[in-house]
Amino acid sequence: MSQNLKKSGLRLDKFIAKATGSTRSKAKKLILSGQVSVDQKICKSVGLIVSSQNQIELSGDVLAFTGNRYILINKPKGCICSSKDEQYPSVFNLLGLNNLDKLHFAGRLDVDTSGLVLISDDGQWTHRITSPTHKQAKTYIVTTSEPLTRKAIQQLEKGVLLKDSAKPTLPAIVSTIDDYTYSIAITEGRYHQVKRMFAAVGNHVVELHRRSIGSLILDETMEDGQWRHLTEKEIESF
Numbered sequence: 001m002s003q004n005l006k007k008s009g010l011r012l013d014k015f016i017a018k019a020t021g022s023t024r025s026k027a028k029k030l031i032l033s034g035q036v037s038v039d040q041k042i043c044k045s046v047g048l049i050v051s052s053q054n055q056i057e058l059s060g061d062v063l064a065f066t067g068n069r070y071i072l073i074n075k076p077k078g079c080i081c082s083s084k085d086e087q088y089p090s091v092f093n094l095l096g097l098n099n100l101d102k103l104h105f106a107g108r109l110d111v112d113t114s115g116l117v118l119i120s121d122d123g124q125w126t127h128r129i130t131s132p133t134h135k136q137a138k139t140y141i142v143t144t145s146e147p148l149t150r151k152a153i154q155q156l157e158k159g160v161l162l163k164d165s166a167k168p169t170l171p172a173i174v175s176t177i178d179d180y181t182y183s184i185a186i187t188e189g190r191y192h193q194v195k196r197m198f199a200a201v202g203n204h205v206v207e208l209h210r211r212s213i214g215s216l217i218l219d220e221t222m223e224d225g226q227w228r229h230l231t232e233k234e235i236e237s238f
């Protein structure tokens with residue numbers, strides 16, 4: 001969306017279609033069904049001209065006026081963080097959105113990992129989340145095949161050498177939930193990193209779930225496969 005458009009404004013139905021990746025007719029339906037509010041008041045006027053001065057919400061979620069989309073999904077096991085179906089279906093099938101071509105993942109999860117995944121078409125934003133220089137902490141809940149020894153916890157926290165890698169992992173924070181369940185916070189995003197870290201200390205990850213990225217924590221009420229737009233505050237936290 002150009003700077004001019006942002007200043008001079010655009011029709012509400014066009015804005016909703018762009019910000020949600022849906023068609024203009026779907027956007028109109030959302031507006032007419034009372035799911036859209038402008039400046040905290042439900043607005044059913046599809047042709048209202050809105051600008052970046054307005055706060056526009058869809059079902060209570062503030063939509064970004066940049067025209068970009070920022071999505072949080074609780075990824076279930078059994079689907080892949082890829083834009084296309086391969087051996088398993090793509091997470092994109094769960095979104096039910098159009099215009100998927102520019103959307104990409106801000107950090108992927110394995111097919112058998114569940115939890116918080118961020119998706120956007122704003123490349124600079126996703127770069128700030130995934131680039132190693134920004135060191136965004138990601139927290140995982142790990143179910144293991146064996147209890148972790150105190151020594152293994154110390155090793156994981158200090159950094160371990162992964163198989164086929166010359167550089168040890170950066171320091172991590174490990175907390176014990178119970179004998180077979182741990183939380184681990186890491187700031188890197190190496191391939192299968194958590195599974196390989198636990199393998200490096202002689203253990204095995206049975207289940208893996210991503211709970212948070214930076215200060216953004218997955219809503220406990222979100223069911224597997226459920227998604228929502230991020231709020232302006234959440235977008236700006238990266």
Ligand code: URA
Nearest residue numbers: 109110113192194195
């Ligand atoms: N580490 C893993 O091993 N798998 C994931 O999906 C994410 C982090």
